Amino acid sequence: MKGMATYDLMESIRNTNEWMGASARAFASYPIWGLAPNPMFKVMSAWGRVTERSFARMVIKPDWAITSIVGEDGRDHIVEEVVDIARPFGDLLRFKVHGRPEKKRRVLLCAPMSGHYSTLLRSTVASLLPDCEVWVTDWHNARDIPVSEGKFDIEDYSIYLMDFMRHMGPDTHVIAVCQPVPLALAATAYLAEQDPDAQPRTLTLIGGPIDPDAAPTEVTDFGRRVTMGQLEHLAIQRVGFKNKGVGRLVYPGLLQLGGFISMNMDRHAQAFADKITAEARGEGGERDKHNRFYDEYLSVMDMTAEFYLSTVERIFKGREIARNAFVVDGHKVDFSKITNVAVKIVEGEKDDISAPGQCLAALDLLTSLQPEQKASHLEPGAGHYGIFAGKSWRNNIRPLVMEFMDAHSGGDDGQKARLTLAASNG
Template structure:
C-alpha cells in the first residue's frame, strides 16, 4: 500500500531513538560507574533521560491537567471533571464540569484547531476561562487511531461537526474559535443562520484565523501558493502503518508535521535540548520545569486525515472559498451574509507571523447582514500567534475584552469593562 512502509519507517526511527535514550539512561545508572567519578556518566544519563522523554511524547496524548478551580463564591477548590457530551468518530464535545459550583451564566464553546497538536494546546485558555464560564471544547481525535471503516473527514465534515455541537448546546452559547477553525466556525454559524436560526450562538469570537489568507502574506500563505496540490499530496501524505487501528488510512503524519515545525527554528530547538541536557546533568532540571512543560505539549503531535489537510489547503488557502463567500457544505452554498443576529468579534496579534493582521478581521466585511453595533475587532500590540490565546497578552488584555464582548451581547453578567457599540 502506497507510503505505508514510509510511515512505519518513521515510527521505527522514533521508537529506536526512544529505546536508545532509555538504554543510555539505564546504563549510566549502574552502581559500578559510581566508583569512578566522571562527569561524562552524568552527561550520558542526562542525554538518555531527555531523549527518551522527547521521543516518547511524540505518540502520547497530553493530559489536560486541570484538576481543580477556585470558586469566588466560597473560596474553595472545586474538582473539575471532564465529561463527554457528544462522542463522534473524529472528535468529541467535552465539558469541564466544576463539581459543587453553581452553573455559570457564560456558556463557552472553545473550538480547538486541528492542525497537528491536540486540543490540550488550549489548556491555559481553558484554565483561564473556567472560573467565569461553563467551558466546552472540541476534542479532535488522532486520525491514526480511527479505522478506515469510519470513512472520510474533510473540511465539510468538520463544519458539520461544529453545526451539530452548536445545535446540541443551544442558542445561549458563546463560541470562541482559535486559529485554523476560525473560517470553518464562521461557515458553521452561517449554515445555522439559514438552516436553523434558533440554534445560532449569541456571540462568535474568531482568534487569529485565516478567514482571508491573501489579506496579509505570511510564510504559510506563500508556501500554499508555491506548491501544487499534486506536489503536496506526494510530499505530505502517507498511510497509517500496521501498529495503529487506522492502518491504511491516508494521513498527514504528525511526525512529518513535527519535523516541519522544528525545521523552521532548528537552531533554537537544538540549543533548548542541549541546555536541558546540561541542566539535567547538574541536577537542576525538574519534571515540570519550563522546558518540559513546553516540549511535552509541543512534541505531542497527531495525524490529520489526508482529505482534511488537502481540502483545507486547496479550498481555504488556494481558492479562498471562505474569503469569497463561496464555501459549499453538503452541496449547499453557505452565505455568510445570512448572519444577522450573532455578534462577531475578531482578535489578531500585531506580530502574528502565521495568521497576520488583516486575515481574521476580513470576517467582519463578509458579515454584510450584521449591524455594525454587533461587530468588534481587536489587534493586540506585540503579540504573536500563540500569545493571542495563551500567555500574558491573553490573560491581561484579550480575555477581559472577550468576556466583555460576550456580556455586552449575550445578556450575561455586568461587563468587566464598559464596551460601546461598533468596533473596539
C-alpha cells in the same frame, strides 16, 4: 504499500531513538561509575533522559490535567471531563465544575486540528473555567480511527461544529482559535440559515486565516508555491499496521512535527542543549519550563489526508471563505445570513502564522450585521500563541472577550454590559 512502509519507517526511527535514550540513561546511571568519576557519564545519562522522554512524548496524548478550580466561595471545586457528544473524529467535551452554581456564560471553544491535540488550549480552558461553563472540541488522532468510519474533510468539520452549536443552544458564546476560524464562521452561517433559533450569541475569532492573501506569511507562501499533486506526494502516507486506522490516508503527526521544528531549528536545538546541560548538573526538574512546553509541543496527531488537502486547496489556494463561495454538503454557505450573532476579531501584531488582516477580513463578509455587532482588537507585541494562551491573553484579551460576551448576552445584564463597554470605549 509505499506510503504505509514510509509511515512505519518513521515510527521505527522514533521507537529506536526512544530505546537508545533509555539504554544510554540506564547504562550511564550504574553506581559503579562512581568509582571512576567522569563527566561523560553524567552527560550521557542526561542525554538519555532527555532523548527518551522527548521521543516517547510524540505518541502520547497529553492529559488535560485540570482537576479543580477555586470558586467564588474560596473553596476548591472538582472539575470532571464529560463527553456530551461522542463522534468518530471528535467529541464535544464539557468541563463540569461540581459544587458551584452554573455560570451564565456558556462557551464553546473550537480547538484547532493542525497537528497538536486540543490540549494545546489547556491554559485557555483553565482561564475561562472560573467564570464560564466551558465545552471544547476534542479531536481524535486519525491513526486511531478505522477506515470503516469514512472520510473527514473541512465540510465534515463544519458540520461537526454546527451540530455542537445546535446541541448547546442559542445562549452559547463560540470562541474559535487559529485553524477552525474560517470553518467556525461557515458553520455559524450555515446554522443561521438552517436553524436560525439555534444561532450562538457571539462568535470570537482568534488569529485565523479567513483571507490568507490579506497579509501573506511563510505559511501562505508555501501554500502558493506547492501544487496539490506535489503536496499529496510529499505529505500523505498510509497508517501503519499496528494502529486501528491501518491503511487510512493521513498527514502524519511525525512529519508535521519535523516541519514545526524546522521553522525554528536554532531555537529548539539550543533549548535541548540547555536542558541536557541542566540535567547533567542535577538542576533539571520533572515539571520545569522545558518539560512543560515540550511535553505538549512534541505530542502530535495525524490528520486525515482529505482534511489537510481540502484545507490547503479550498481555504488557502481557492480562498473559498474569503470569496463567500464555500460549499458544505452541496449547499453554498452565505455569510450574509448571519444577522443575530455579534462577532469579535482578535489578532496579534507579531503573529507570523495568521498575520494581522487575515482574520479581520471576516468583518467585510458579514454584510447583514450592524456596526455595533462587530468588534476587533489588535494585541500589540503579541505572537500567535500569545493571543490565546499567553500573557497577552490573560491580561488583556480575555477581559475584552468576556466584556464582549456580556454585552451581547441579552436581557438586563447584557444591557448593563453594553453601557459599560460603550463607556470604556469612550
